[in-house]
Amino acid sequence: xxxxxxxxxxxxxxxxxxxxxxxxxxxxxxxxxxxxxxxxxxxxxxxxxxxxxxxxxxxxxxxxxxxxxxxxxxxxxxxxxxxxxxxxxxxxxxxxxxxxxxxxxxxxxxxxxxxxxxxxxxxxxxxxxxxxxxxxxxxxxxxxxxxxxxxxxxxxxxxxxxxxxxxxxxxxx
Amino acid sequence: xxxxxxxxxxxxxxxxxxxxxxxxxxxxxxxxxxxxxxxxxxxxxxxxxxxxxxxxxxxxxxxxxxxxxxxxxxxxxxxxxxxxxxxxxxxxxxxxxxxxxxxxxxxxxxxxxxxxxxxxxxxxxxxxxxxxxxxxxxxxxxxxxxxxxxxxxxxxxxxxxxxxxxxxxxxxxxxxxxxxxxxxxxxxxxxxxxxxxxxxxxxxxxxxxxxxxxxxxxxxxxxxxxxxxxxxxxxxxxxxxxxxxxxxxxxxxxxxxxxxxxxxxxxxxxxxxxxxxxxxxxxxxxxxxxxxxxxxxxxxxxxxxxxxxxxxxxxxxxxxxxxxxxxxxxxxxxxxxxxxxxxxxxxxxxxxxxxxxxxxxxxxxxxxxxxxxxxxxxxxxxxxxxxxxxxxxxxxxxxxxxxxxxxxxxxxxxxxxxxxxxxxxxxxxxxxxxxxxxxxxxxxxxxxxxxxxxxxxxxxxxxxxxxxxxxxxxxxxxxxxxxxxxxxxxxxxxxxxxxxxxxxxxxxxxxxxxxxxxxxxxxxxxxxxxxxxxxxxxxxxxxxxxxxxxxxxxxxxxxxxxxxxxxxxxxxxxxxx
Numbered sequence: 001x002x003x004x005x006x007x008x009x010x011x012x013x014x015x016x017x018x019x020x021x022x023x024x025x026x027x028x029x030x031x032x033x034x035x036x037x038x039x040x041x042x043x044x045x046x047x048x049x050x051x052x053x054x055x056x057x058x059x060x061x062x063x064x065x066x067x068x069x070x071x072x073x074x075x076x077x078x079x080x081x082x083x084x085x086x087x088x089x090x091x092x093x094x095x096x097x098x099x100x101x102x103x104x105x106x107x108x109x110x111x112x113x114x115x116x117x118x119x120x121x122x123x124x125x126x127x128x129x130x131x132x133x134x135x136x137x138x139x140x141x142x143x144x145x146x147x148x149x150x151x152x153x154x155x156x157x158x159x160x161x162x163x164x165x166x167x168x169x170x171x172x173x
Numbered sequence: 174x175x176x177x178x179x180x181x182x183x184x185x186x187x188x189x190x191x192x193x194x195x196x197x198x199x200x201x202x203x204x205x206x207x208x209x210x211x212x213x214x215x216x217x218x219x220x221x222x223x224x225x226x227x228x229x230x231x232x233x234x235x236x237x238x239x240x241x242x243x244x245x246x247x248x249x250x251x252x253x254x255x256x257x258x259x260x261x262x263x264x265x266x267x268x269x270x271x272x273x274x275x276x277x278x279x280x281x282x283x284x285x286x287x288x289x290x291x292x293x294x295x296x297x298x299x300x301x302x303x304x305x306x307x308x309x310x311x312x313x314x315x316x317x318x319x320x321x322x323x324x325x326x327x328x329x330x331x332x333x334x335x336x337x338x339x340x341x342x343x344x345x346x347x348x349x350x351x352x353x354x355x356x357x358x359x360x361x362x363x364x365x366x367x368x369x370x371x372x373x374x375x376x377x378x379x380x381x382x383x384x385x386x387x388x389x390x391x392x393x394x395x396x397x398x399x400x401x402x403x404x405x406x407x408x409x410x411x412x413x414x415x416x417x418x419x420x421x422x423x424x425x426x427x428x429x430x431x432x433x434x435x436x437x438x439x440x441x442x443x444x445x446x447x448x449x450x451x452x453x454x455x456x457x458x459x460x461x462x463x464x465x466x467x468x469x470x471x472x473x474x475x476x477x478x479x480x481x482x483x484x485x486x487x488x489x490x491x492x493x494x495x496x497x498x499x500x501x502x503x504x505x506x507x508x509x510x511x512x513x514x515x516x517x518x519x520x521x522x523x524x525x526x527x528x529x530x531x532x533x534x535x536x537x538x539x540x541x542x543x544x545x546x547x548x549x550x551x552x553x554x555x556x557x558x559x560x561x562x563x564x565x566x567x568x569x570x571x572x573x574x575x576x577x578x579x580x581x582x583x584x585x586x587x588x589x590x591x592x593x594x595x596x597x598x599x600x601x602x603x604x605x606x607x608x609x610x611x612x613x614x615x616x617x618x619x620x621x622x623x624x625x626x627x628x629x630x631x632x633x634x635x636x637x638x639x640x641x642x643x644x645x646x647x648x649x650x651x652x653x654x655x656x657x658x659x660x661x662x663x664x665x666x667x668x669x670x671x672x673x674x675x676x677x678x679x680x681x682x683x684x685x686x687x688x689x690x691x692x693x694x695x696x697x698x699x700x701x702x703x704x705x706x707x708x709x710x711x712x713x714x715x716x717x718x719x720x721x722x723x724x725x726x727x728x729x730x731x732x733x734x735x736x737x738x739x740x741x742x743x744x745x746x747x748x749x750x
Contacts, residue, residue, distance in 0.1 A: 114184035
């Protein structure tokens with residue numbers, strides 16, 4: 001199969017998943033579309049330079065991830081810490097929650113409210129939760145994308161789930 | 174109760190691009206892939222986007238033309254040898270009437286258009302070669318002039334023919350010719366004044382006028398084509414889809430085919446322009462790298478390259494906003510600057526000329542005895558000097574007032590460049606005793622200089638600089654306007670290095686620098702500068718200037734995305750070492 005055909009097949013196969021992933025991380029469908037489009041053109045640029053991509057999916061996610069980080073930086077509130085404070089969620093809140101459980105958390109989510117819940121989730125936790133549960137990536141794969149250790153990723157996933165669990169419980173009350 | 178993974182998947186699974194959006198994105202991607210194909214070893218089969226810009230690289234042909242050459246000319250031993258012939262040589266008729274005509278037969282209409290442009294340039298190249306050797310007499314000039322006129326007429330006719338169907342190509346070709354003819358005009362004029370006794374350059378004088386007319390015609394064609402291109406741009410909505418309330422995208426247009434085609438055309442044009450401007454920048458940089466960095470020529474070339482880079486950066490910013498018309502315009506203007514710098518430097522190497530715009534402007538009248546006729550040219554001189562004063566004032570404001578908006582700097586630089594080009598042409602017209610032409614050109618330069626000065630003065634006033642006469646002392650930008658940083662950049666051993674200076678409020682202040690590299694492709698870099706005061710120290714409030722150096726390991730293509738001082742974004746400009 002030639003590279004052009006393989007590349008377009010990768011587009012057909014992954015574009016929707018990348019868009020979904022991006023939507024929940026940037027909370028703006030138009031920006032998400034632009035980012036996904038740029039992900040593919042940049043990946044193509046990489047191939048044009050004569051380089052090889054062994055496994056297309058992780059490469060696409062990695063490029064997408066970097067573009068999303070770039071997008072975060074464009075925002076006026078810039079730093080993740082600032083976002084955290086803006087939403088009035090002190091870091092210490094997660095320290096308590098993380099102790100709750102390291103096992104698979106089970107609770108009832110209102111499907112209608114999931115996008116809203118995710119959009120209010122602190123980005124550093126939302127990113128890994130989306131990668132883990134929306135995209136189905138393993139913690140080791142996420143670690144490669146974010147440049148963190150597997151342990152850090154796992155901790156963030158658990159913190160994120162704990163946060164989600166608490167919010168879901170609050171809404172159900 | 175379902176597991177979290179299943180619940181999240183169910184809750185988010187409906188978010189998709191939508192059929193129409195996905196199709197549109199795919200189509201644009203295909204257009205992008207077509208424009209930037211993966212090249213294989215059979216590179217010659219792929220036509221270069223700019224085949225005919227081969228100024229002063231004698232007898233070098235582009236991909237498609239090389240193929241044509243191999244397919245045909247190789248069978249003719251004599252005609253192959255004729256490729257090196259100059260006007261007046263025995264084999265010259267074989268070169269222009271057989272070799273070049275045979276190639277024409279094999280080309281598509283688009284390639285033919287490019288080839289006619291290349292032929293026009295080849296004639297000027299030959300003329301310059303003859304003038305440099307003192308052999309361009311009137312008879313040979315007439316021969317070259319006749320052929321040059323035929324080629325320019327053919328290329329103009331073909332450009333008009335495609336203007337409505339492919340305005341982007343018409344703009345591309347005409348702006349290429351505009352830059353090329355402009356550079357040739359300077360080279361020929363310079364060759365005239367370089368000949369001590371003017372021997373053997375009579376023909377060049379006649380030709381300079383013809384080339385100037387051709388350059389102005391190319392400029393006019395380019396402007397017309399740009400209008401058509403922009404009309405296409407305005408007539409097409411870029412957003413053919415709408416979001417449904419739940420965020421799932423659906424196309425709302427039932428007839429998006431023509432729009433998609435136009436969008437593709439514009440996107441291709443922008444990407445083509447982007448690729449071309451990067452190539453011409455690399456070429457100009459490579460030529461500048463061969464110069465003594467301390468020489469005036471290198472400094473002038475670098476300053477022009479910096480102006481082009483500013484345009485290029487604006488083009489990229491517009492492209493990221495999907496403002497295709499503006500992106501294209503900025504890339505094209507940057508490309509013209511780089512092309513012209515490269516051509517002039519190539520000519521300089523080839524003919525051992527000292528040639529740059531400022532030098533030509535300053536020296537031409539004195540060297541050609543034009544000053545002897547000062548009484549007759551006083552009107553032109555008055556306008557010229559007035560223009561020079563305004564240019565100097567505008568430059569001084571740009572250099573001494575910090576905090577100008579990037580758009581103002583870009584537009585002012587563009588006007589300065591145009592004004593200087595018209596001044597230079599006016600000077601050449603004076604050499605040729607074309608008083609009326611000189612006056613007209615000086616008047617154009619005057620208008621452009623006026624506009625530039627007005628724009629920069631207004632912007633300076635907005636920044637709180639009340640007196641527009643620039644002062645280097647005690648000038649503090651008003652309000653929150655913060656000055657731009659000027660960073661010096663070099664790339665060495667796989668790392669980018671930026672150096673510069675920064676004012677800190679006290680001698681005790683600590684300046685910490687850093688670079689954050691986002692490992693996207695290409696990498697995007699954020700430079701950080703943080704000033705902190707030691708907590709337990711009382712320090713005199715005297716501004717201190719610190720030098721800094723920031724290093725970041727990244728590929729050569731990496732770009733600086735932002736510069737932050739204590740977390741706040743600041744403007745910056747980069748000067749290459």
